[in-house]
């Protein structure tokens with residue numbers, strides 16, 4: 001499964017976004033592949049890692065099969081893993 | 092050309108033949124000069140972060156001209172979202188450098204010149220807007236940094252440009268040719284001018300017909316014939332020249348830069364001209380540039396403030412004062428002031444609107460309120476940082492003393508310094524020195540140029556904002572509100 005990862009720009013992040021992302025992918029099966037999201041690519045899913053509840057990245061241009069999964073707090077890490085795994089199970 | 096990274100940007104500067112003078116001498120290799128290099132590193136950060144996934148949402152944008160991915164510093168704002176992202180990008184860069192990163196003046200000039208040239212052309216049938224779009228496309232494609240040069244030396248402030256005893260006190264057209272114009276004069280306080288590939292010139296004030304030779308806007312490469320720069324000193328700047336200097340610099344890696352840019356009869360070809368004697372549009376261009384630039388300060392100074400607040404908190408930790416309630420309260424106050432600046436930056440962006448040319452401009456009243464607060468709050472934030480840091484930030488011996496083996500009595504100078512400048516023992520004496528020197532650098536060292544006095548005068552001195560607030564404040568409406576509720580019918 002091909003996932004795009006989209007970070008917010010990080011003007012005042014409330015947690016380490018990069019480490020949060022690493023900890024998410026560490027627990028996902030190999031068949032889930034992430035790349036930095038690009039507008040010209042079709043994705044199965046899109047993960048948005050934002051530094052605060054504003055969750056400001058513009059997602060209009062991305063081509064994604066499912067509703068993007070969004071997180072803006074470190075506490076969301078486990079929930080994000082669950083949601084991605086649910087999508088993996090369905091496919 | 093793709094987006095440059097920091098190293099490519101630095102290399103690109105080496106290819107330019109920029110004429111720089113400092114201490115009465117010509118600087119042959121300004122790129123590696125210890126007093127200039129930190130300011131170049133700062134600009135390089137605006138290039139490097141554009142390549143990082145964690146920052147690219149703020150650092151890059153899709154060009155409204157070519158549809159390609161560009162550095163946001165070369166972008167024409169297409170929405171209020173773009174305006175907000177600009178402020179956030181500036182906050183981010185302030186956080187990463189704790190200095191002035193110099194690239195906003197160009198961005199603010201692009202957006203002001205874009206919309207003003209459109210309106211000049213509508214009135215006069217000129218081709219300035221087309222010239223400017225061609226120029227900006229060139230800048231975007233090459234990922235260049237451009238100095239937005241507005242401020243003239245101005246001579247006697249009570250006199251208009253044409254009334255000055257020395258006509259060169261404002262940059263002016265001295266010759267008109269079939270293929271272009273020749274200009275003479277200077278631009279003062281130019282942020283990042285030496286580090287810029289190009290200069291985009293604008294008039295400083297609104298003008299009358301008598302001043303029309305001064306109503307001029309154009310762009311030129313920074314190494315064009317007849318153009319040279321005299322480097323502006325900063326407090327503590329020669330510390331950077333000391334051999335092996337590190338801790339005493341406070342911020343070894345980054346810094347800001349200003350210079351006097353002199354135009355000694357410089358030729359400007361027609362396709363690089365964006366205003367030529369249309370004196371009735373000088374005021375519009377100044378107002379729009381100032382508006383964008385006053386918004387900018389609600390981002391960049393906030394980022395530097397974030398670092399200073401953090402530094403003050405670290406100093407308190409090392410001092411053993413971190414649990415004191417007044418220290419905690421001072422950190423809250425600093426945060427409150429800093430976030431108030433950010434609120435203004437975000438608010439004037441969120442309330443932005445499209446210009447006739449299609450790019451977005453900020454809400455002018457809120458942008459002026461933003462900058463007016465910036466002329467005050469960083470001073471209070473530095474006052475509180477100095478309070479928390481303690482006097483040692485200005486009385487501490489040099490790094491060399493801390494490392495000295497010179498024996499005096501029973502101890503070396505180094506041992507004495509390390510003994511008496513200990514804090515609570517949680518951090519090494521060296522780290523305590525580092526954080527205090529860093530605070531010194533931002534409060535009254537070389538970075539205070541950017542954090543304090545630039546906060547006061549950059550984008551216009553406080554009175555300039557008060558004039559705009561008076562104009563935009565809508566007092567008539569406020570009077571009507573009061574009269575209605577008070578039952579006054581006259």
Ligand SMILES: Cc1cc2nc3c(=O)[nH]c(=O)nc-3n(C[C@H](O)[C@H](O)[C@H](O)COP(=O)(O)OP(=O)(O)OC[C@H]3O[C@@H](n4cnc5c(N)ncnc54)[C@H](O)[C@@H]3O)c2cc1C
Nearest residue numbers: 196240241242248280281282544545548549550551552554
């Ligand atoms: C660190 C720094 C960076 C800067 N970067 C840039 C840049 O990149 N590009 C750029 O174009 N400019 C830049 N500026 C210039 C900035 O816009 C000017 O400093 C500002 O407009 C004030 O002009 P001035 O410094 O000549 O001060 P002055 O005009 O001398 O003002 C000093 C005082 O006199 C008052 N005053 C001046 N004229 C009048 C008058 N006619 N009537 C009544 N009172 C008056 C002012 O309100 C102020 O209180 C920078 C300035 C600084 C300090």
